[in-house]
Amino acid sequence: MNTVLVTGASAGFGEAICRKLIADGYKVIGAARREDKLKSLATELGDNFLPLQFDVTQKDAVDNILATLPIGFQQIDILINNAGLALGIEPAYEADYTDWETMVQTNIIGMMHLTRTILPGMVERNFGYIINLGSIAGTYPYRGGNVYGATKAFVKQFSANLRTDLFGKKIRVTNVEPGLCGGTEFSNVRFHGDNAKANDVYKNVQYITAEDIANTISWLVNTPPHMNVNSIEIMPIAQAPAGLNVSKEM
Numbered sequence: 463m464n465t466v467l468v469t470g471a472s473a474g475f476g477e478a479i480c481r482k483l484i485a486d487g488y489k490v491i492g493a494a495r496r497e498d499k500l501k502s503l504a505t506e507l508g509d510n511f512l513p514l515q516f517d518v519t520q521k522d523a524v525d526n527i528l529a530t531l532p533i534g535f536q537q538i539d540i541l542i543n544n545a546g547l548a549l550g551i552e553p554a555y556e557a558d559y560t561d562w563e564t565m566v567q568t569n570i571i572g573m574m575h576l577t578r579t580i581l582p583g584m585v586e587r588n589f590g591y592i593i594n595l596g597s598i599a600g601t602y603p604y605r606g607g608n609v610y611g612a613t614k615a616f617v618k619q620f621s622a623n624l625r626t627d628l629f630g631k632k633i634r635v636t637n638v639e640p641g642l643c644g645g646t647e648f649s650n651v652r653f654h655g656d657n658a659k660a661n662d663v664y665k666n667v668q669y670i671t672a673e674d675i676a677n678t679i680s681w682l683v684n685t686p687p688h689m690n691v692n693s694i695e696i697m698p699i700a701q702a703p704a705g706l707n708v709s710k711e712m
């Protein structure tokens with residue numbers, strides 16, 4: 463039975479991924495900052511689920527916890543770098559600089575550290591799979607996407623470069639790039655708890671859901687080991703890159 467580590471497991475994509483992969487028969491380590499949420503997930507998911515309380519930005523704490531995993535969960539076959547966030551939607555000249563730093567710390571440095579820590583074991587066993595949660599924001603610019611989109615462009619290129627470094631090894635890497643996804647805390651976090659603003663993003667739109675992403679990841683991990691999906695971009699039918707715009711007012 464393969465073991466999966468999912469970061470950002472307490473809500474949204476992470477929670478849905480844990481639920482789906484447990485149902486698929488995997489052992490799942492769910493890592494997140496919020497212990498109470500992890501505990502209720504553990505009660506729901508049973509003995510094949512191991513809750514781990516850590517913040518991906520706290521390097522030493524992550525190292526200590528990963529070095530003392532219980533028997534049965536020590537060999538991580540699949541790493542799902544899901545922890546990440548968007549903060550703010552202001553243009554670059556008005557954005558909060560600490561928001562930028564937090565996004566870089568979580569979306570880039572947290573993912574880098576988990577990958578660098580877990581990848582050598584996969585290489586030793588010549589077996590493994592890393593799935594990174596990128597975003598369409600890493601490909602398509604939009605107003606206020608500045609640093610968030612740039613962190614996801616990093617995820618995209620890092621994933622591609624991992625494939626190159628792993629050439630000739632039986633280790634797979636996929637960058638999953640979701641578009642507009644509702645029913646999660648993503649926009650509530652982005653708007654710093656302004657729930658009315660967050661709800662407005664999804665009003666009258668058929669968005670994709672965390673379950674859609676979890677089902678995609680379930681499909682990915684169950685594809686045959688000789689096959690690598692380099693990247694997969696998923697938008698709701700209601701969303702599309704709608705062409706270049708020209709401002710007539712300038």
Ligand code: 8X3
Nearest residue numbers: 597598599640641642
């Ligand atoms: C989430 C998708 O379009 O809100 O990364 O940036 S989007």
